[in-house]
Amino acid sequence: MKKQDIGDENKSKVSKAPNPKTDQPKEVHSENDDHDHDQIGEEDSDWKSHWQLLLAIAILFVMLTLEFGFAYVPEFPINLIIFSVAYLLAGYNVLYMAWRKAIRFDFFNEFFLMSVATIGAFAIGSYSEGVAVMAFYSIGEWFQDAAVNRAKRSIKALLDIRPDEVTVIRNGKAEVINPKDVGLDEIIRVKPGEKVALDGELISEKASFNTAALTGESKPDSKAKGDTVYAGMINLNTVAEIKVTSLFTDSKLSKILEMVQDATARKSQTQLFISRFAKIYTPIVFALAVAVCLIPYFFVENYSFSEWFYRALVFLVISCPCALVVSIPLGYFGGIGLASRNGILFKGSNFLDVMTAINAVVMDKTGTLTEGVFKVQEIVTKDIEEPYLVKLAAAIESQSTHPIGIAIVQHAGTEKGKALSIAEVEEISGHGLKGKIDGKEVLAGNTKLMKKFKIEYPAEIDSIVYTIVVVAVDKKYKGHITIADKIKEDAAQAIKELHALNIKTVMLSGDKQAVVDEVAKKLGIDNAYGDLLPEDKVKKVQDLKNEGKHIAFVGDGVNDAPVVALADAGIAMGGLGSDATIETADIVIQNDQPSKIVTAIKIGKLTKQIVWQNIILAMTVKLIVLGLGAGGIATLWEAVIADVGVALLAILNAVRIQRMKL
Structure with a gap:
């Protein structure tokens, strides 16, 4: 099956200093590169390809029924013509992709592999098996596309919350226009139940808003005249008038949407490894298939080319790395979606991996563990x-x-x-x-x-x-x-849960030591240091790194930029008002709750667990069936069922994360 591109090319504008442990080069594509998801089973693909597949399966079923259930069986060339029609209906898209890649001398891919195996089956007269391989492969593609598109729709529904129109007051009259056409300092009107389209200042006396789209929390947030209101909030009860303070493209919500889209394009180390592995694995598989077919000629009595060629075809079918190249990106994509639904924004799937290794969380005091409302x-x-x-x-x-x-x-x-x-x-x-x-x-x-x-x-x-x-x-x-200042309600619980995960907690603050000690004592923090200048914080973090600690730093992404850059993962308490933290940090907690630090770590661990379950499952099954195929025990039928089956299991396991609640 194909490797899914689940995001646009990474165009993140991260302003912090480069971090060699996390920053990665971007993948560069030319205009003519084939994005596989544009070819097969995309969400908006027409029904024609689905009906083609269904018709191919129907023809295969009828032919097998005739072959095994009736005396009459179509003979050559009638059976060849019928099976060829079914084959082309089921495998047209795969053959098309194999051809497009072949004319650019790209032969080592799953499309070319499946094409060679099925055409080879036809060459030795195994028509039904050739059609079955392509049909089952296409069925697997269809299920895969359904899973990927569901993940896309899940995140799209969660994040694509900007209204297409807004009511603006001009010359005393209400006009309904596109939010992109609204200028600064103009007044917009939001009715109960409507979404706020632009960031602004509330000029009505009071209003109540649902902020779930931005924070993951659905409890109402009451605003008074002069308070800031953000795009994506939902007005709950009264008509609210808001003076626009940010253009459509500069709103908090626009920045969040851009960041999440970028996140799906930045690959984890596991994904990068699998991509490199597939490029080496596929040519090796072709070479081994050739060896399975030809080498026995020199060692086996009564050598039959068609028999060993058939075994080589089985070897090719089962060796297709479908489960790996599909389920792994899907697993990380699901992890990013789960985090988004919990009010946590990862700037890339690589940071999901980073969070699994964290064994020390270093936190600022003000605004992180305390409310910052003095x-x-x-x-x-x-x-x-x-x-x-x-x-x-x-x-x-x-x-x-x-x-x-x-x-x-x-x-x-x-x-x-x-x-x-x-x-x-x-x-x-x-x-x-x-x-x-x-x-x-x-x-x-x-x-x-x-x-x-x-x-x-x-x-x-x-x-x-x-x-x-x-x-x-x-x-x-x-x-x-x-x-x-006041300690946040869930701060003590967050520290307790971090300790339960065997993670060291450290607090660094510019506040005086007496204040820091009191907060640390109330929360149970392992180590707390006060009276620190920015350079002192850097030194403390460097000392922890020298001890072999993998560090997540939580605080203000701007004032603590040197520490954020030094840490393995920079986590910003983004809240609803800190634009700069979205630009600086690797991970943004939107509702400012310290407990979300634990949630981010758990999501990272859960994602990596599912990804490695799929890797182990896929490799184990493939190695077993590869051996059976080379030994002449497994047939093409068994090879394709094993291949599609393990891919479907891996996909189902990957999408499991999208339904989990933390």
């Missing part, structure tokens, strides 16, 4: 009014996108007064921010920032467990703001 808990001042301290901190933190800075800005939202003049803001990685506000030098960050600029602060600050933003004005300590 709230101001306490404000302490020295020689400055509290409202003014908050305004200074909020003014400089407004230049940052860090969750801590956002919490301060939100807290200061109700403060009134004169707007501040901000200039020369500089972010000092791992420390905080420095800038000029109304002509004064303002520092806002952690205690490392104060130490860097030799600013004295109260010693008791170092003993505070929670996150602290210390503020200094003109080289003098003016106060600090205490901020607390």
Whole structure:
């Protein structure tokens, strides 16, 4: 059977540094390359080829009935003509593909192999067996195509969720147009039950949405005026108006769709091995078939060419690597689909393999194990009014996108007064921010920032467990703001399940050690390190790799890009708002749940288990029947039944993953 191309040529635009353990060269195809799935049994193929196959089987059945059940049997050349018609009906597509490849001197493929075997059967008068081989082979193709197309439809139904039209408000009137024609800042209207077509900002007072298409979670997500809404969400109850903030091609959903399509094109190491194996295996099989036919001439008394030629044909039929080249890509394709349904996006089937070897998971704290939703808990001042301290901190933190800075800005939202003049803001990685506000030098960050600029602060600050933003004005300590984060609901369960899989857990954070230790203690994490700069995180990960650990790093795909590149697998908590993580990471968890890390590992292991079951099954059966065929015990009938049978078993085993629930 044919090897399925289940994705377009990989065109992923991954922005992270190359990872020699995972990055692979792309396969380059010319215009004239035969994509086998374009030839036989494609989803949109016409019914003619199916009726041809059914007619061929009917003719074969009638002829066998006449041969074994009645006295009258058509004689030569009538029987040859009838069987030839049945043969051409059943095998036209296979013969066509064999011819197309042969004229380009590509003889070592399954189409040429099956053509030689069946034409050879006709040459020695085994007409019914020749037709049977082609008919059963085509039946196997039909079942294979059904399985592959079902997998395609499954993922397509899951991901192809962009509406074809959208209602836009122009000049006070509602117009229904294509989403591609909507510009930035235009207002779109989404009725209850409709899908959101474009990313935007909710301008209605409130609305509730189903986010299952993006996160895998079906529970309603309530939005208020000013909140971000994403394409693919389904409006649940009230008419919602949304101001468009991203064009159709730039939406979160478009990026996800592109990534999943790319994922089906990037092959795993197992797939690459099987592709290389098939290119070597097929010519060896042809050579052995020739040997089976000719070598006995020198050693066997009463040598009969037709007998040994028949054995060679049996050898060719059973040697066809159908189960391997079909079920293995199908297994990985099913794994990607299963992950997608669980809100996990793999950038390639190679990362399914990578996850099976992971024995250490390294995690960032904020936004990974904690919700990253910070709230101001306490404000302490020295020689400055509290409202003014908050305004200074909020003014400089407004230049940052860090969750801590956002919490301060939100807290200061109700403060009134004169707007501040901000200039020369500089972010000092791992420390905080420095800038000029109304002509004064303002520092806002952690205690490392104060130490860097030799600013004295109260010693008791170092003993505070929670996150602290210390503020200094003109080289003098003016106060600090205490901020607390919340641990995610499923974080403890995720750590417990990772330990059950015998996987080491490590937490790396730029937050101070006291905070990190408290979180690690609550969750049961093996090792936790705080007060780390980006380069410190790289060193910690490198130390783990030197110990022989296979590492998955989970965190922010942008800020931790060096660590993501160094790790065997970079996992991003993509959520609904982090565009950059989709570009950077190898795997994206869409709903930000740490428990999905365990799910991703389980899917990888399950996929690899099914793939290797198919490899062992196919090779075992083929070796047995190859020996029987060469020994003259197995006939063409038995060879084709064994070949198609093992292929069907492998396909059924591969599609099993599509129905599994984790």
